[in-house]
Amino acid sequence: MTQAALTAxxxxxxxxxxxxxxxxxxEIAAGSIHGLIGENGAGKSTLGKVLGGxxxxxxxxxxxxxxxxxxxxxxxxxxxxxxxxxxxxxLVPHLTVAENVFMGLEEHRWGVLRRNExxxxxxxxxxxxxxxxxxxxxxELPIADQQKIEILRALAREAQVIIMDEPTSSLSSEEIxxxxxxxxxLRDEGRTVIYVSHxxxxxxxxxxxxxxxxxxxxxxxxxxxxxxxxxxVSAMLGIQRTETLYPPKRKAVSxxxxxxxxxxxxxxxxxxxxxxxxxIMGLIGLVGxxxxxxxxxxxxxDRATGEISFLGRRLDHTIRAATEAGIVMVPEDxxxxxxxxxxxxxxxxxxxxxRRFARFGVMATRRxxxxxxxxxxxxxxxxxxxxxxxxxxxxxxxxxxxxxxxLEGDPKLxxxxxxxxxxxxxxxxxxxxxxxxxxxxxxxxLLISSEIEEVLGLAHRAWxxxxxxxxxxxxxxxxxxxxxxxxxxxxxxxxxxxx
Amino acid sequence: MTRAQMLRFFQTxxxxxxxxxxxxxxxxxxxxxxxxxxxxxxLNQNAPLAIMASAMTLVIIVGGFDLSVGAIFAVGSVxxxxxxxxxxxxxxxxxxxxxxxxxxxxxxxxxxxLNVHSFLATIATSLIFKGVAIVISDGRLIxxxxxxxxxxxxxxxxGVFNSIWIMVTFALVLTFLLTRTTFGRRIFxxxxxxxxxxxxxxxxxxxxxxxxxxxxxxxGLASIITTSRxxxxxxxxxxxxxxxxxxxxxxxxxxxxxGQGAVWRSLAGVFLLALINNGFNIxxxxxxxxxxxxxxVILAAIGVSAIGQARR
Numbered sequence: 001m002t003q004a005a006l007t008a009x010x011x012x013x014x015x016x017x018x019x020x021x022x023x024x025x026x027e028i029a030a031g032s033i034h035g036l037i038g039e040n041g042a043g044k045s046t047l048g049k050v051l052g053g054x055x056x057x058x059x060x061x062x063x064x065x066x067x068x069x070x071x072x073x074x075x076x077x078x079x080x081x082x083x084x085x086x087x088x089x090x091l092v093p094h095l096t097v098a099e100n101v102f103m104g105l106e107e108h109r110w111g112v113l114r115r116n117e118x119x120x121x122x123x124x125x126x127x128x129x130x131x132x133x134x135x136x137x138x139x140e141l142p143i144a145d146q147q148k149i150e151i152l153r154a155l156a157r158e159a160q161v162i163i164m165d166e167p168t169s170s171l172s173s174e175e176i177x178x179x180x181x182x183x184x185x186l187r188d189e190g191r192t193v194i195y196v197s198h199x200x201x202x203x204x205x206x207x208x209x210x211x212x213x214x215x216x217x218x219x220x221x222x223x224x225x226x227x228x229x230x231x232x233v234s235a236m237l238g239i240q241r242t243e244t245l246y247p248p249k250r251k252a253v254s255x256x257x258x259x260x261x262x263x264x265x266x267x268x269x270x271x272x273x274x275x276x277x278x279x280i281m282g283l284i285g286l287v288g289x290x291x292x293x294x295x296x297x298x299x300x301x302d303r304a305t306g307e308i309s310f311l312g313r314r315l316d317h318t319i320r321a322a323t324e325a326g327i328v329m330v331p332e333d334x335x336x337x338x339x340x341x342x343x344x345x346x347x348x349x350x351x352x353x354x355r356r357f358a359r360f361g362v363m364a365t366r367r368x369x370x371x372x373x374x375x376x377x378x379x380x381x382x383x384x385x386x387x388x389x390x391x392x393x394x395x396x397x398x399x400x401x402x403x404x405x406x407l408e409g410d411p412k413l414x415x416x417x418x419x420x421x422x423x424x425x426x427x428x429x430x431x432x433x434x435x436x437x438x439x440x441x442x443x444x445x446l447l448i449s450s451e452i453e454e455v456l457g458l459a460h461r462a463w464x465x466x467x468x469x470x471x472x473x474x475x476x477x478x479x480x481x482x483x484x485x486x487x488x489x490x491x492x493x494x495x496x497x498x499x
Numbered sequence: 500m501t502r503a504q505m506l507r508f509f510q511t512x513x514x515x516x517x518x519x520x521x522x523x524x525x526x527x528x529x530x531x532x533x534x535x536x537x538x539x540x541x542l543n544q545n546a547p548l549a550i551m552a553s554a555m556t557l558v559i560i561v562g563g564f565d566l567s568v569g570a571i572f573a574v575g576s577v578x579x580x581x582x583x584x585x586x587x588x589x590x591x592x593x594x595x596x597x598x599x600x601x602x603x604x605x606x607x608x609x610x611x612x613l614n615v616h617s618f619l620a621t622i623a624t625s626l627i628f629k630g631v632a633i634v635i636s637d638g639r640l641i642x643x644x645x646x647x648x649x650x651x652x653x654x655x656x657x658g659v660f661n662s663i664w665i666m667v668t669f670a671l672v673l674t675f676l677l678t679r680t681t682f683g684r685r686i687f688x689x690x691x692x693x694x695x696x697x698x699x700x701x702x703x704x705x706x707x708x709x710x711x712x713x714x715x716x717x718x719g720l721a722s723i724i725t726t727s728r729x730x731x732x733x734x735x736x737x738x739x740x741x742x743x744x745x746x747x748x749x750x751x752x753x754x755x756x757x758g759q760g761a762v763w764r765s766l767a768g769v770f771l772l773a774l775i776n777n778g779f780n781i782x783x784x785x786x787x788x789x790x791x792x793x794x795x796v797i798l799a800a801i802g803v804s805a806i807g808q809a810r811r
Contacts, residue, residue, distance in 0.1 A: 301698065323700035337698055340691035342758035351688055352699040354681040361680045405699075 003065065005030040005161050005192040006051055006082070011060035013046055013216075018395060020046050021216045023060070028161070028194060030065070033187050035207035035224065036196045039236050039450070043216040045087070045165055048196040052084025052163045053077030064161075083154035084163040089146050093139035097121070097132050101152045124156050129185055144175035151182065162186065163194040168202060169288060180206045198286060200229050200489060212236055233485050246457035247436040249477075254278055257444035258298070258310050258327075258413055265304030268297045268468040275413065280435065280445040282459030282476065284452055286488055290468030291448045292332055295415045298322075298446075299329045311412065323352065326412030330402055330419060332448075334395070338402045341391035345381065346372040348390055349405045356409065375404040380430055396427025403434055413444040420454060432458060452481045466491040513803040514751050514767045517796065521774045529781045537777070539659065545773045546662035547572075547721035551740060552747040552765040553670045554717030557677065557710045559748050562690040562757030563610070563617035565711060568718040568744060570628035571602045572737025575722030577632045580641035580732020588648035592727065596719035602628060603715020607708030617711070625741070632734040641732035652728025662724045669720065673713070674762045686710060691758030747772055750800050771796070 006028040013021040021043045028034045028051075038044040049055040051062070053074045062069055064080045074084065091100050098117035101124070107114045118134035125131055130148050138146060147167055154162045164183075168176045183193045183206055197203050203210060204224055212219040212235040219235045260273040267290050275281045283291045297304035299322040300315075308315045310325050322328075331337035339348050349372050350357055357368045369386055376384050379400040381393075390401055399419065406414060416435065420428045435458055439445050449455050455462050456476040463470040464487060471491050474484065509516070526533040542549075551568050558565045575595035583591030602624075610620045643649070654661050677683035688696040689703045696703050718737070726732050747768035753760030775796060779789050 319697060320700060320702070329698060331698060336692075337694045340688045340695050340758065342691035342754075343687055347684060347687070351684070351696070351701075354684055358681045361682060363679055363681060363684065365679075 003030045004028060004063070005065060006194075007063040007066070008047075008051065009061045009063075011047070011050055011057045011062070013043075013050060013055060014058045019216060021050070021057075021213075024213070024216075024218045026211055026218060026221055028192060029209065030160070030192050031187060031190045032208040033183055033193045033195055033206055035203035035210040036194060036213065037198060037200065037203055037210060037232060037236065038213035039198075042213040042236065044196050044198075044213050046216075047213065048163050048165050048194060049084065051161075051194060052082060054084055054086075078157055078159070081158060081160035082163070083157060083159035083161070085147070085150045085154065085165060085167060087166045087169060089143070089150055091138050091146055091149055093137075095138060096134065097136050097138060097141070097149055097152075098134035100138055100149050101156050103153070105156060120156075121152070124152055128152070128155050128182075128189075130155075130182060142175075144171050144178065147171075147179065148182075151186075159191070161192040161194065163196070165196045166198070167195075168197060168199060176202065199492070200232050204229060204232070229489070230486075233482060233489075237481055237485065247433055249280075249458075249460060250436070250440050254442070255311075258308070258446075260298060261307040263294070263297055263304055263306035263308065265297055265306075266293055266302045268293045268302075268304060270294055270297075270306070270468070270470055273463070273470060275444045275446060277412070277444050278439050278442050279461065280439045280447055280459045282455035282462030283446065283448045283465050283470075284455050284462055284474075284484060284488070285465030286492065287450065289465045291465050292417050293468060294465065295329055295417055295446065295448060299327055299415065301329070326410070327415070328352070328406045328411045328413070329415040330406050330417065332417035332421065334398050334402060338405075339390055339398060343390070344387040345376065345390050345393075345401055346386045348401055349375055349408060351405065353409045371408070375408055379404045379434065394427075395421075400427060400430060403431060407434065407438060411438075411443055413446065414438060415446040415448070417448045418450060419447070420449070420451070452484050456481060456484075464488060464491065509803055510752065513800050514764065514771055517800060518767060518771050518774065521771070521778065525774070525778050525781065532777070532781050537781075539663065541770070541773050541777050542663050542666070543660040545769050546660070546666040547725050548740060548743055548747065549666045549766055549769045550669050550717050550721045550724075551714070552744040552769050553666075553673050553762050554710075554714040555741075555744040555748050556751075556753055556760055556762050556765045557673065557686055558617070558714050559745070559753055559755060560677075560690045560757055560760045561686050561707055561710045562693065563707065563710070564745065565603075565606065565617065565621050565714045566741050566745075567602070567606055567621040567625035567628055568714055569737040569739060569741040570625040570632065571599050571715050571718035572722045572725075572740055573632040573734050574602065574628050574635070575599050575719040576726045576736040577636040577641060577732045577734055579723050579726050580643045581635060583643045583645060583648045583732075584641060588643070588645050591643075591648060592651055592723050595723045595726075596716050599719020599722070600712050600716040603712040603718075604708060606715065607711035610711065611704040611707055617707075629734070636732065636734045638734065642730060643726070643732060644730050649727045649730050652724050652726070662728070665720065665724065669717065670762050670766055677762060682706070682709070687758060689757075743772070746797060750797055752800070771800075 004027045008024055008026045011021055011024040012019065024047060036044040036048055046055060050057050053072045053076060062072055064082060069080065098121040101121055102117040107116060121134045130152055132145055132148055138149060151162065167179060171179065183195065186193055195203060195207055204227065207224045209221060210224045210227060211221040212232060214236055254277045256274060257277045258275040260270055263270040283294065285291045293302065296302040298308060300318040304317055310327065315321050315325055346369060350368050357364050372386050376386065381397050381400045381404065390398060393401065419435065420431050435445060447455060447459055459476045462474050462476050464472040464474060472487060531537060555565060555568065575598060578598055579591040579595035582594055606621055606624055609624060610617045651661055656664055677686065685701050685706045688701060689706050693703055722737065725736065748765045749755055750771060751764030751768035753764050772793065775793050779786055
């Protein structure tokens with residue numbers, strides 16, 4: 001084996017009380033393309049960011065070309081020849097290509113720019129074979145070209161290792177192939193590329209070696225030559241997975257609750273979706289498949305056209321109308337969309353129901369506190385303090401507060417977007433029990449989750465989602481996680497061919 | 500107390516600690532400071548600013564800034580004086596706050612309809628309002644020496660200036676609104692996390708418009724107190740008061756990022772600024788150092804709260 005460009009030993013990363021990576025050992029051979037793959041939330045991006053110095057490991061050590069390192073942040077990493085390309089490009093939109101490439105490396109005389117970036121860029125482009133107009137404004141270029149700027153930037157800094165975090169997520173298939181050719185060329189020059197992606201075909205096509213992560217743990221690192229897509233899928237899912245027990249499914253289905261027809265807008269194109277009262281409907285899809293967008297379109301958070309009827313009545317496309325009809329959404333991003341961090345637990349729970357806890361606009365404080373106390377106990381929020389500072393609560397307990405907030409007041413349809421993301425096992429079970437209880441009490445539930453297992457365990461019916469469309473209905477009790485993942489990737493590659 | 504608790508305490512009560520320290524110092528240095536007469540005078544003089552700062556608190560909690568209250572004050576001053584002179588003195592006193600309310604609604608509509616930051620929107624509207632005030636007054640001072648007009652600013656009730664009664668009542672009403680009503684709860688939620696508030700079914704635009712309307716109303720109310728006191732309506736009145744009001748709110752410890760704050764804090768901020776001024780007068784200190792001192796005090800107060808914030 002050739003020399004290792006990067007060696008990671010026992011890398012562990014914790015965000016709050018959640019362990020995202022546990023004791024990862026991995027070696028990236030110099031002059032190779034190394035794929036990092038895993039399910040959503042498996043930790044592949046996190047590992048990429050740790051290697052690039054963007055995140056600090058809570059424990060563990062890194063070595064670059066055999067040399068152990070202490071401090072590891074993006075500037076230090078660059079100094080050692082390691083550059084990271086983020087999923088969201090880090091470019092200044094109103095500078096030219098050349099100015100962006102040489103940002104921070106401008107040649108100057110006593111602080112006065114020599115403005116020779118364009119000429120210097122020629123040299124870099126010559127040696128790499130990447131071509132761009134040095135004087136073009138970045139903002140006017142397509143995303144694929146902007147990515148080239150990032151690559152050129154890494155090359156201008158003589159980076160030996162380039163980490164690309166989901167670089168293909170917004171590229172067309174032709175652009176993806178182009179990127180793959182660039183990667184191969186970089187490798188042939190002796191550089192190392194780390195390719196973080198959840199597109200298995202892409203990774204298999206271009207990588208020399210592949211590392212699979214699952215639940216923050218290292219599963220395998222092998223030459224891609226001997227691997228099939230099926231191998232990767234089973235490695236990502238795990239043969240023996242720690243079983244989470246799901247409450248038994250009770251189906252007391254009655255009348256049609258939600259009926260959606262021809263819903264279009266913001267990457268959403270749903271022909272038909274029906275959910276009955278007492279039914280848990282799952283949506284399964286890869287990241288970026290448009291699951292959350294479908295939910296946002298249904299509750300009127302994003303602009304959309306189409307017909308939504310709820311309990312027999314037509315619904316306007318506004319949040320207000322949805323809320324008044326008894327539709328609520330527990331959003332994926334707790335910090336951004338769910339909780340008001342500057343308000344206590346009590347006020348967060350009561351927020352959508354202010355009117356019921358007030359008389360003539362004046363808050364009925366005692367009633368409010370009593371109700372908040374009951375809900376905190378029911379969802380076993382810890383610490384169980386009515387006026388607790390919610391910003392200091394753990395992810396799981398914040399999620400419980402959010403559930404309490406939305407399940408108060410008898411909703412008729414609850415949309416749950418990633419209800420157990422970043423939540424520990426105990427909290428997860430509380431949340432699952434609450435979801436089942438909710439359905440049993442006659443409410444309709446739309447469950448969105450990246451964890452296929454969770455949808456299979458809870459939902460009565462489910463749809464696979466790809467690019468904002470419902471592509472296949474499945475019976476959660478009759479299919480395996482494996483089959484679903486295979487189906488998802490099949491739809492994905494079908495799309496790839498047709499575009 | 501642990502170190503963290505001490506910092507928190509200091510952050511919460513920084514402005515009160517500074518006030519007490521300043522009051523003790525001034526009492527020691529001058530006999531004429533700690534008299535009922537002097538203290539009431541300070542309150543009387545600063546009542547208009549205090550009223551504006553109280554309402555500004557709501558605007559800042561909701562996540563905005565209102566740079567137009569000084570201009571609304573000017574419009575209030577000239578319209579009130581003009582109406583008092585040409586129509587009826589009582590009508591002049593009554594209409595100015597309502598005009599302020601309307602201009603505040605205009606601000607709120609501009610901000611929510613055009614979806615621009617309130618900072619920009621109110622810079623623009625402040626110039627417009629100021630222009631309106633100049634046009635109305637024709638660039639001249641409007642003198643209103645009518646007893647049935649000037650009683651508001653100069654008169655007393657139960658031995659205390661009317662202005663102080665108005666200020667206290669207004670601040671109490673706003674405090675009640677903010678802490679005890681659904682409206683107040685919505686203000687905190689919009690300022691704390693607008694997206695979450697929207698998803699909770701709160702009509703955030705209405706809440707914003709309402710807070711700017713209150714800021715306008717406060718500016719109108721403040722303007723009649725001052726105008727009736729000096730018996731003079733002028734388009735240059737209220738100049739710079741918007742910045743003083745904002746400074747007082749921030750000095751009090753209300754977060755400029757929104758979502759947190761209290762009306763009493765802003766009153767304390769106004770009082771602290773007033774004490775510095777008063778100290779310079781009483782001690783016959785060199786007024787050249789007044790701005791310098793005020794700036795340093797503001798910086799100190801902000802520094803303390805920033806340290807507390809960083810620890811969180």
